[in-house]
Amino acid sequence: MRIWPVAILGAAVCGGAAVERFSPLGRPTPTAAAVAQPPVEGKTERGDILQRFPQVVMQVSPAVVAVDAVKAAAADGSPRHRPLEESGSGVLIRWPGISGVLVVTNHHVVGNAAPNNIYITLADGRIRQPVRRWADPESDLAFLLINDPDLPTAELGDSDKVRRGQWVLAFGSPFGLNQTVTHGIISATNRGQVHLGSTIRIKEFLQTDAAINPGSSGGPLVDMDGKVIGINTAIASKSGDNSGVSFSIPANMVQRVARQLITRGRVIRGYLGVQLASSLEPAAALRLGLDRVNGALVELVHAGTPAAAAGLKPGDVILKLEDIALRDQNHLINLISDLPPGQKVRLTVWRERQLRTVEVVIGEYVGPPQ
Numbered sequence: 001m002r003i004w005p006v007a008i009l010g011a012a013v014c015g016g017a018a019v020e021r022f023s024p025l026g027r028p029t030p031t032a033a034a035v036a037q038p039p040v041e042g043k044t045e046r047g048d049i050l051q052r053f054p055q056v057v058m059q060v061s062p063a064v065v066a067v068d069a070v071k072a073a074a075a076d077g078s079p080r081h082r083p084l085e086e087s088g089s090g091v092l093i094r095w096p097g098i099s100g101v102l103v104v105t106n107h108h109v110v111g112n113a114a115p116n117n118i119y120i121t122l123a124d125g126r127i128r129q130p131v132r133r134w135a136d137p138e139s140d141l142a143f144l145l146i147n148d149p150d151l152p153t154a155e156l157g158d159s160d161k162v163r164r165g166q167w168v169l170a171f172g173s174p175f176g177l178n179q180t181v182t183h184g185i186i187s188a189t190n191r192g193q194v195h196l197g198s199t200i201r202i203k204e205f206l207q208t209d210a211a212i213n214p215g216s217s218g219g220p221l222v223d224m225d226g227k228v229i230g231i232n233t234a235i236a237s238k239s240g241d242n243s244g245v246s247f248s249i250p251a252n253m254v255q256r257v258a259r260q261l262i263t264r265g266r267v268i269r270g271y272l273g274v275q276l277a278s279s280l281e282p283a284a285a286l287r288l289g290l291d292r293v294n295g296a297l298v299e300l301v302h303a304g305t306p307a308a309a310a311g312l313k314p315g316d317v318i319l320k321l322e323d324i325a326l327r328d329q330n331h332l333i334n335l336i337s338d339l340p341p342g343q344k345v346r347l348t349v350w351r352e353r354q355l356r357t358v359e360v361v362i363g364e365y366v367g368p369p370q
Contacts, residue, residue: 273305
């Protein structure tokens with residue numbers, strides 16, 4: 001099964017031909033005073049929830065936008081590298097200290113497009129262009145500033161309180177059909193075993209069965225209080241169309257990334273200096289003397305890195321960061337990324353069928369240029 005970033009859900013056009021491509025220590029408390037919906041209790045019936053759907057749609061729809069971008073051609077100027085037109089979705093939010101509103105969308109929708117090559121279609125059909133853009137390829141997030149403070153906005157919720165089984169609505173522009181809304185439930189949280197583009201490194205997705213298709217990238221995933229709990233990003237599909245497995249970037253990650261981009265101009269992330277196995281398979285875990293598949297298996301330790309200085313070795317399985325038990329390698333990557341460079345942390349490592357403790361001083365990650 002293939003994971004398609006949604007086009008990684010947008011519909012891309014190159015040379016006229018349509019192409020479909022489809023935590024943490026020291027984590028700050030989200031600034032939005034929003035919480036996810038309360039548990040459904042007592043005599044609450046399915047009909048009550050269904051009656052709530054139109055109310056949430058009316059509340060959120062004015063803040064949902066379509067995003068079109070013309071990405072620059074490759075520098076070699078060859079016919080295969082013509083300007084690329086990408087279509088996706090976005091949602092308008094307010095940010096403290098900023099005049100105007102921000103469009104939250106996916107980096108893969110706008111890519112390297114300059115603000116004057118990005119077109120934002122509002123819910124009422126008006127067109128705006130951003131005056132500034134911020135982007136973080138590693139989390140696949142982008143933020144576009146519109147110099148119009150009177151536009152309707154949505155509110156970010158607290159994605160850490162999202163629960164499996166709760167109802168959600170997904171908004172977007174699948175196949176160019178603006179202002180489309182679908183419904184479903186949260187299928188899973190903290191989903192990291194998703195293979196996307198080579199630049200997307202930070203993954204802790206919300207999984208949902210709400211129908212998401214090409215063109216929905218960047219659209220909001222919303223709870224029954226009308227709060228944005230995620231940004232729709234990718235689908236798992238054999239055909240490239242929706243098959244009931246969709247992924248959204250949690251709202252709390254959106255806040256963390258936006259805070260750093262807006263205040264510092266870039267996202268500062270911690271760095272360990274290891275190459276990790278894509279998964280710890282059951283057979284490998286048993287061969288190493290472990291009785292479960294939790295943890296991050298070290299395949300390679302890069303020379304001159306914090307991991308090398310701390311004495312980590314290929315074959316080590318990192319089981320804990322401080323007192324946090326690790327689910328998998330993506331969990332470790334996210335935790336390390338959230339740490340400030342220079343902080344000393346304790347790792348619990350399984351090596352030669354014994355538990356060991358390793359102390360490491362976190363370095364600063366230097367990613368690829370934007």
